[in-house]
Amino acid sequence: MNSLLFGLKLSKLRAPAFVFLLVFALLIPVQILPEKALLLFERLFNGGGWLQITIVSLYASILMYNMQFRERRAKWRERSWLFFACFFYFQLILGISADSLFLLSGKLHIPIPAIIIAGPVFRFSSWFMIILFISTIIFTGPAWCSHLCYFGAFDSLSSHKSTKNERAGSIVSGKKMRIITKFSILLILTGTALVLRIVNGSNNLATLLAVLFGMIGIGIILTVSRRSGSMHHCTLYCPVGTIVNYAKYVSPFRFEINSKCTACCSCISKCRYMALSAESVKRNKIEDTCTYCGDCLTSCKHNALQYRFFRLSPEGAERLWLVLTITIHAVFVAVARV
Ligand code: SF4
Ligand code: SF4
Ligand code: SF4
Incomplete structure (x- = not known):
C-alpha cells in the first residue's frame, strides 16, 4: 500500500x-x-x-x-x-x-568521552555513565558511536568536509598496528587514571590531563580526519570507541556482508569508519570499527549488506x-x- x-x-x-x-x-x-x-x-x-x-x-x-x-x-x-x-x-x-x-547535577567535568572510563577509575564513583554506556551497547551494539555520543558527531562532520575525492585509508597501516595503537591509548588512559588514584593525585592535575587528552582529540578531528575523509579520532584515538568496537558483540545485533556480495567494492568509499576495504570485502567480513550506521547500504546494488538479529x-x-x-x-x- x-x-x-x-x-x-x-x-x-x-x-x-x-x-x-x-x-x-x-x-x-x-x-x-x-x-x-x-x-x-x-x-x-x-x-x-x-x-x-x-x-x-x-x-x-x-x-x-x-x-x-x-x-x-x-x-x-x-x-x-x-x-x-x-x-x-x-x-x-x-x-x-x-x-x-x-x-x-551542577558537578562539572571535562565533556569528552574518555572521561566515561577515566572518571570512575580516578574517582571510584560516577558509575552511572558506565551503566548507561553498557546498557546502550547491549540494546543497540555500537550505536553509541553513530547516534548517541556527544563528541563523535564532530569527527563525522570534519571527515565529511574533506576536499579529497577519494577517501584515504588509515594513517596507521596494517590492521595489527591499528589494534596495537588503539589498545595502547586505552591502556595509557586507564593506567594514568589508576596511577593518579593510587598516588592521590590532585583534581587539578587530573583535569589538566583530561583537557590535554581532549585537545589532542580535537587536533586529530581538525587535521587528520578532515584531510583523510575518514574518522580517525573515532576509529583510532578514542578509547571509548575501542571498547565499543569489541564490546558490541555482547548485543545480538550484527551488521554483515552476505553471500550475494560480488566484491565490486562500491561500498568502500561510503564508510567513514574504515570498516570496509578491498581485503575485508573479499573475506566477506566487515571490520570491528563498524558502527552499524547504515551509510553504506544504498551503495550496494546487490543487497549484500544487511542487519541481523536472531x-x-x-x-x-x-x-x-x-x-x-x-x-x-x-x-x-x-x-x-x-
Ligand atoms: S569513538 Fe569516541 S568520540 Fe567517537 S563516537 Fe565513539 S565514543 Fe564518541
Ligand atoms: S557494494 Fe555490495 S557487492 Fe559490492 S563489495 Fe560492497 S557489499 Fe559486496
Ligand atoms: S554500517 Fe557500513 S558505513 Fe556504517 S560503519 Fe558499518 S560498514 Fe561502515
Whole structure:
C-alpha cells in the first residue's frame, strides 16, 4: 500500500507512531519521579516537562519516518547526531555562563568521552555513565558511536568536509598496528587514571590531563580526519570507541556482508569508519570499527549488506535496530547534560 497522507506514505507510519509512544512512555518516569526536575523545560516553567516530552517524542517519530528510507538515512543520521552534540554543548555553555539549571547535577567535568572510563577509575564513583554506556551497547551494539555520543558527531562532520575525492585509508597501516595503537591509548588512559588514584593525585592535575587528552582529540578531528575523509579520532584515538568496537558483540545485533556480495567494492568509499576495504570485502567480513550506521547500504546494488538479529528477516532486524537506536537517541536529547 503506497497511499499518501499529507505527503507521508501511510505504510511507513506504523514504526514512527510506535517510536513516539515508546519515547513518551520512557520519559514519563523522568518527569514524575525525581524530586528535582530533570527535564529542562520543567526547570524553566511548571508543566514544561510534558511539553518537552511531546516535542522530543515527535522529533523521534520524524527521525524514524525519514530514516526508514535508506536513501535519506545518512543525511538524517548525520544531522540528528550533530544536533544532539550541539544541543549538549549549548546547554553546557549556558550552564557555565548563565544558570546552573542547564546542568544536570551542577558537578562539572571535562565533556569528552574518555572521561566515561577515566572518571570512575580516578574517582571510584560516577558509575552511572558506565551503566548507561553498557546498557546502550547491549540494546543497540555500537550505536553509541553513530547516534548517541556527544563528541563523535564532530569527527563525522570534519571527515565529511574533506576536499579529497577519494577517501584515504588509515594513517596507521596494517590492521595489527591499528589494534596495537588503539589498545595502547586505552591502556595509557586507564593506567594514568589508576596511577593518579593510587598516588592521590590532585583534581587539578587530573583535569589538566583530561583537557590535554581532549585537545589532542580535537587536533586529530581538525587535521587528520578532515584531510583523510575518514574518522580517525573515532576509529583510532578514542578509547571509548575501542571498547565499543569489541564490546558490541555482547548485543545480538550484527551488521554483515552476505553471500550475494560480488566484491565490486562500491561500498568502500561510503564508510567513514574504515570498516570496509578491498581485503575485508573479499573475506566477506566487515571490520570491528563498524558502527552499524547504515551509510553504506544504498551503495550496494546487490543487497549484500544487511542487519541481523536472531531469526528476524534482515529488514525486520534493520527496523528493530532503528527503533531502539532512535528511541535511545531521543531520550538522550531530552536528558543528557553535563
Ligand atoms: S569513538 Fe569516541 S568520540 Fe567517537 S563516537 Fe565513539 S565514543 Fe564518541
Ligand atoms: S557494494 Fe555490495 S557487492 Fe559490492 S563489495 Fe560492497 S557489499 Fe559486496
Ligand atoms: S560498514 Fe557500513 S554500517 Fe558499518 S560503519 Fe561502515 S558505513 Fe556504517
